[in-house]
Amino acid sequence: MASSTATEGGRRFSSFIVSNSIEKHDTATRKLIRSHAKRGRSHQKSMVSRLKPGNWINGYRDKNDSDPKLIQNGSEITFVRTQFDGSDLTVTRFAFDNTQPYMLDLIFKFCTVIKQSMYPIELCLAFDYRGSIWFQYLQSDPMYLHSTLWTTQAYFDWVKGQGSSLASMNHETNTLHLLQRRLVDPKTATSDITIAVVVTLVMMTILLGNHEAARKHIAGLHMMVTMRGGLHMLKENTQLQIKVCRADLVIALMNGTRPLFFSVDISWQPYLPPTKPNQLALAIQTPYLNNDIRLAAVWTDLRQFCISANVAFQTDQKIHPEVYQEILISIEYRLMHLICKDRSLETLHLAILAFSTTVFLQTEGVRVRYHDLSRQLHDSVLRLGASNQTPELWLWILFIAAISAVTDEDDQWLMPLLRAAFRRTGTTTWEPVRDILKSIMWIDALHDKDGKRVFDLVLLTYAEHFLSS
Incomplete structure (x- = not known):
């Protein structure tokens, strides 16, 4: 079991408002938005000289590769450093047409606060959300969009110490309804998007303190990935692989159990290229x-x-x-x-x-x-x-x-x-x-x-x- 304590650190989370041509925000609000957006500015340098791993999840690394650039799935990782202020969300087409202003606000919070908080700002480049598979899902899949709106609203409800809001419960209902329909259809039961939403469900149950439900959900997730053919079958979507593995690790640590993935045939060799041969x-x-x-x-x-x-x-x-x-x-x-x-x-x-x-x-x-x-x-x-x-x-x-x-x-x-x-x-x-x-x-x-x-x-x-x- 884990103990979690939320600290706002001086941030007013309720003030993350998407800019559009109609609303004009005050100076404090604009400053608050910029404080999260500027993580990706170009003055950050990418660390490539030493950390040059291949893909441990899929069990391969080109040992002859001496190129100092980071390689993933055979292509160079692009170090995109962009400033994201949310202004383009109002002209972005999402998975359903009636995207209301509060939904754009939640999407902006998700991109700039929640996703960025998964990586320590002291060590990592800003996550380029617009170039990720998750942003594509927001634009193309209603279930994933509902799940994102649900989890983001629920997170900020939790941070503020209040019960589930009406918006959170509404998006939760829609997410679970659409998920149930996907799970009974063999064509969609183990698709990337379905797996991604189940991972979200796992992490939400942990956040809300329902550890027994989280254990059941991670077992179901493991079964889905197994039915898909194993974790390596997601190798074309490494962001999803990472998300699945992180959920597996967190649940195992919280419950004092062993992770479900990599229980056999795990590589015990050092992963990072050594700085010294010996x-x-x-x-x-x-x-x-x-x-x-x-x-x-x-x-x-x-x-x-x-x-x-x-x-x-x-x-x-x-x-x-x-x-x-x-x-x-x-x-x-x-x-x-x-x-x-x-x-x-x-x-x-x-x-x-x-x-x-x-x-x-x-x-x-x-x-x-x-x-x-x-x-x-x-x-x-x-x-x-x-x-x-x-x-x-x-x-x-x-x-x-x-x-x-x-x-x-x-x-x-x-x-x-x-x-x-x-x-x-x-x-x-x-x-x-x-x-x-x-x-x-x-x-x-x-x-x-x-x-x-x-x-x-x-x-x-x-x-x-x-x-x-």
């Missing part, structure tokens, strides 16, 4: 990784990604969203299907998995923590103790346990352990602690704020303990 060999020689080459391979990929992400952030480069998701999928599936029998290795495995969720499976404005994973890491840390880990690695494990705790109160058990870890590493200020964390695995733009919060909390609890003793 990178995996060095990882295997590390004392806490030499017992499992599979975990060493994941460690190699994730650590390389963190290093590259830090360099990219410092040099104002960005990662293409689909490449970011591809890395997510390759790392998360391997971690979640991995079984470690060694207790000390399992603690490290859980810490790496918890760390990876802070990188890949978060949404801007919504803090998602996974109860079962947090509990497992808590129990494993208490069973293990610090004896079998280097002081630096143990400090990193404790920080990850604190950052991934479900609530701020859940990390109190870590305070005495962290104080002891500070003594073992001889650190008393944030800068050397941060240096240790970065030497293991750390992304400045994503983790510094939470890391400093944990550090300050340790000092505060230590001071309170000292004064009360």
